[in-house]
Amino acid sequence: MAVVGDLALMGTKIKLIGKLEKRVFGVPLSTSPRFSFSQTRNLDVSKSRTAVRAVLQVEKIQSSGELKEGFLGFDVVSERELKENGFLGLRKTKLVCTIGPACSCIDELEKLAIAGMNVARLNMCHNSREWHQDVIRKIKKLNQEKGYCVSVMIDTEGNQIQVDLGSSSSVKAEEASIWYFTTEKFEGSRPFTIQANYEGFSEGVNSGDEIVIDGGMATFEVIEKVGNGLRCKCTDPGLLLPRAKLSFWRDGKLLGRDYDLPTLSTKDWSDIVFGISENIDFIAVSFVKDAEAITHLRDYLTTTSSKAIKVLAKIESLESLRRLEEIVEASDGIMIARGDLGVEIPLEQIPSVQKDITYVCRQLNKPVIVASQLLESMVEYPTPTRAEVADVSEAVRQYADALMLSGESAIGSYGMKALSVLRTTSTRMEQSCREENRQTLLHQRKLGASLPDQIAEQICNCAVEMADNLGVDAIFVYTKHGKMASLLSRNRPNPPIFALTNDNSTQMALNLQWGVTPLLTDLSDDMEGNVKKTVELIKAKGMIKKDDAILVVSDIIPISTAQTIFQSIQVMTIT
Ligand SMILES: Nc1ncnc2c1ncn2[C@@H]1O[C@H](COP(=O)(O)OP(=O)(O)OP(=O)(O)O)[C@@H](O)[C@H]1O
Numbered sequence: 001m002a003v004v005g006d007l008a009l010m011g012t013k014i015k016l017i018g019k020l021e022k023r024v025f026g027v028p029l030s031t032s033p034r035f036s037f038s039q040t041r042n043l044d045v046s047k048s049r050t051a052v053r054a055v056l057q058v059e060k061i062q063s064s065g066e067l068k069e070g071f072l073g074f075d076v077v078s079e080r081e082l083k084e085n086g087f088l089g090l091r092k093t094k095l096v097c098t099i100g101p102a103c104s105c106i107d108e109l110e111k112l113a114i115a116g117m118n119v120a121r122l123n124m125c126h127n128s129r130e131w132h133q134d135v136i137r138k139i140k141k142l143n144q145e146k147g148y149c150v151s152v153m154i155d156t157e158g159n160q161i162q163v164d165l166g167s168s169s170s171v172k173a174e175e176a177s178i179w180y181f182t183t184e185k186f187e188g189s190r191p192f193t194i195q196a197n198y199e200g201f202s203e204g205v206n207s208g209d210e211i212v213i214d215g216g217m218a219t220f221e222v223i224e225k226v227g228n229g230l231r232c233k234c235t236d237p238g239l240l241l242p243r244a245k246l247s248f249w250r251d252g253k254l255l256g257r258d259y260d261l262p263t264l265s266t267k268d269w270s271d272i273v274f275g276i277s278e279n280i281d282f283i284a285v286s287f288v289k290d291a292e293a294i295t296h297l298r299d300y301l302t303t304t305s306s307k308a309i310k311v312l313a314k315i316e317s318l319e320s321l322r323r324l325e326e327i328v329e330a331s332d333g334i335m336i337a338r339g340d341l342g343v344e345i346p347l348e349q350i351p352s353v354q355k356d357i358t359y360v361c362r363q364l365n366k367p368v369i370v371a372s373q374l375l376e377s378m379v380e381y382p383t384p385t386r387a388e389v390a391d392v393s394e395a396v397r398q399y400a401d402a403l404m405l406s407g408e409s410a411i412g413s414y415g416m417k418a419l420s421v422l423r424t425t426s427t428r429m430e431q432s433c434r435e436e437n438r439q440t441l442l443h444q445r446k447l448g449a450s451l452p453d454q455i456a457e458q459i460c461n462c463a464v465e466m467a468d469n470l471g472v473d474a475i476f477v478y479t480k481h482g483k484m485a486s487l488l489s490r491n492r493p494n495p496p497i498f499a500l501t502n503d504n505s506t507q508m509a510l511n512l513q514w515g516v517t518p519l520l521t522d523l524s525d526d527m528e529g530n531v532k533k534t535v536e537l538i539k540a541k542g543m544i545k546k547d548d549a550i551l552v553v554s555d556i557i558p559i560s561t562a563q564t565i566f567q568s569i570q571v572m573t574i575t
């Protein structure tokens with residue numbers, strides 16, 4: 001903590017963190033009292049040095065390169081990749097890693113960041129609040145002190161009917177053995193008895209129906225109902241793991257039952273409040289049923305969070321597939337959660353469903369993550385199977401925005417190797433798609449309703465066509481909320497997109513967007529000046545050379561001429 005007025009901050013920009021006790025420099029900084037305050041403001045310290053008595057924590061942001069005059073906010077990993085591989089060699093597909101006990105210490109987190117992790121995912125199903133807080137703070141520290149740019153995602157637990165095995169690590173069910181599924185709570189374990197976590201789990205279930213564990217780990221036939229419980233016979237032997245999910249089938253079809261469980265449980269809401277206070281970037285909502293839960297959460301975030309947290313809907317149930325378009329429209333992005341999806345639909349349908357979901361996301365311009373079992377064998381082994389590499393390649397060929405590791409990074413012994421397989425496999429397939437000119441096969445649906453939106457969309461479509469036809473080295477886009485950057489990304493251009501923004505939440509959100517390298521930088525109303533400055537800075541870093549061509553797109557609305565919106569495409573050749 002420091003008294004702002006005592007610091008020599010003349011003419012610099014500072015980031016203020018802490019509880020605001022007064023108006024600072026006459027500027028009323030809005031903040032919700034419930035959450036910690038973190039906002040960047042341009043303050044003229046010279047005028048008010050003596051007037052200030054507000055006690056605030058002043059964070060040195062020069063080290064993370066934030067908004068300092070004359071700074072181009074490259075993260076250390078993109079900068080290195082660009083220097084080593086050149087513009088075209090920059091990886092386009094983003095990488096998400098689930099953080100678990102195998103990679104939660106700061107050294108392992110840093111190794112993942114160096115190896116290309118763009119987003120760290122924390123699954124709130126596991127571990128304690130303190131553990132999650134510790135991991136988030138380590139990631140923020142790495143970003144701040146060492147110049148990485150890793151976004152943080154929390155993934156809600158959700159309301160699901162699952163088993164509670166108490167302290168047992170697994171339970172084996174033998175062929176024809178008789179079991180009792182109950183909602184009665186008891187300590188320890190009882191032979192042939194399995195606790196289900198939800199009172200109404202057996203409602204509407206008849207004798208003769210099937211209970212499928214975790215999409216096929218084991219199967220039981222219901223013999224009879226006993227009170228709220230079910231007496232069953234094991235028809236397909238196998239293993240029950242902790243938190244194994246139950247699904248009910250009749251005549252070969254999933255029993256689509258509405259359990260009346262809200263998408264977000266009380267625990268999920270408490271995790272969300274925690275996430276907001278820890279300044280996370282994404283919330284992935286598990287077992288989304290419809291658009292309503294997503295809209296509700298987004299409204300809540302608008303009123304309670306000072307930063308724009310993005311809401312991702314996880315598609316992992318039959319219901320979410322039925323309402324796919326409305327869910328995609330309502331959310332900021334999608335995760336194809338193939339693990340639980342495979343519990344609800346036959347496995348052979350997953351590849352075509354994945355293809356359909358990525359297509360819808362492309363059309364509606366929402367980033368999409370392909371998740372679960374991409375390199376599952378690497379939880380145990382140091383090399384992937386050929387089939388796994390083919391699966392990863394197919395997701396890249398479908399132009400998914402991001403690929404996700406789950407157990408491979410969270411509990412596996414070869415998380416770093418798995419990340420490296422994702423990186424090399426996606427880079428190779430991206431090159432092959434460029435050679436094939438596959439992006440020309442993308443037919444985009446018109447999205448914009450208002451004229452400015454339609455202009456933005458057309459400009460981005462044309463800009464990408466021009467960039468590819470001219471073979472420019474890079475696309476630069478100046479963007480406040482990331483809209484133009486995403487519209488460019490949607491067209492999957494050959495050159496990389498550098499999105500220059502002065503908004504930290506935009507920067508962190510763009511980490512999930514295919515082909516976009518977000519750069520946090522100081523922007524002014526003077527677009528010519530911005531472009532000139534960026535080029536000078538990037539030149540000074542030795543990343544650009546004579547005769548390189550850059551295409552520049554801008555959607556910044558000048559404040560001084562509020563009525564006029566300048567949206568333009570410029571092509572520059574470096575002299
Ligand atoms: N924070 C953590 N602490 C302990 N173990 C973890 C943690 N995160 C993940 N794991 C382990 O990694 C494995 C795979 O990770 P993950 O939880 O992402 O899979 P999942 O079950 O498909 O996710 P979801 O519950 O969202 O469907 C889990 O089975 C769990 O054992």
Ligand SMILES: CC(=O)C(=O)O
Pocket residue numbers: 286314316336337338339340341371372406
């Ligand atoms: C990631 C996840 O939730 C799943 O695959 O089920």
Ligand SMILES: [K+]
Pocket residue numbers: 123124125155156157158286
């Ligand atoms: K989850």
Ligand SMILES: [Mg+2]
Pocket residue numbers: 286316337339340
């Ligand atoms: Mg899941």
